[in-house]
Amino acid sequence: MAMSEIHKNATIDAPADKVYEFVDNPENFPQYVPNVERVEDIKRSEGRIGDSFRVVYKVMGVTFDEKFTVTEHQPPHKAGSRFEGGMKGTFDWTFEPQGQQTKTTVVVRYELAGGALGKAVDALVLERTNEKTIEGMLQNMRRVLAREGSRKS
Numbered sequence: 001m002a003m004s005e006i007h008k009n010a011t012i013d014a015p016a017d018k019v020y021e022f023v024d025n026p027e028n029f030p031q032y033v034p035n036v037e038r039v040e041d042i043k044r045s046e047g048r049i050g051d052s053f054r055v056v057y058k059v060m061g062v063t064f065d066e067k068f069t070v071t072e073h074q075p076p077h078k079a080g081s082r083f084e085g086g087m088k089g090t091f092d093w094t095f096e097p098q099g100q101q102t103k104t105t106v107v108v109r110y111e112l113a114g115g116a117l118g119k120a121v122d123a124l125v126l127e128r129t130n131e132k133t134i135e136g137m138l139q140n141m142r143r144v145l146a147r148e149g150s151r152k153s
Contacts, residue, residue, distance in 0.1 A: 004127050009105040010138040014145040016097040020076040023093055026053040032140035034133050035059050048073035059129055088113050
């Protein structure tokens with residue numbers, strides 16, 4: 001199966017460093033990524049590159065267990081990771097400061113890893129579901145970060 005690619009962006013009511021900090025912490029995943037059940041085995045270091053964590057989530061009744069490894073860490077502008085498990089691919093974030101707001105872009109490239117899981121999952125349905133997930137993720141980030149901003153002021 002060829003790589004699928006998802007491009008989404010959203011303007012978030014929070015400064016870039018706040019948005020970056022939020023995305024940079026794997027513990028926040030369940031707060032904003034739809035379908036995530038838990039995050040495990042978090043390994044974090046100062047420089048971030050090579051840090052890893054596992055994300056367990058359910059989509060279309062199938063449980064995916066993905067290991068993420070940080071590949072890019074340039075606060076507050078760029079963050080990236082690769083993942084492997086039921087799917088494998090890359091997750092790239094770009095944050096563009098616009099005053100007190102941040103234009104946040106995410107590009108996800110992935111393919112099903114194959115095997116039994118690949119056969120059990122309809123690729124087109126998965127593609128639509130993943131699109132919705134990424135959209136939902138950005139909407140949730142907007143909500144969570146706007147709320148945090150209003151709490152602090």
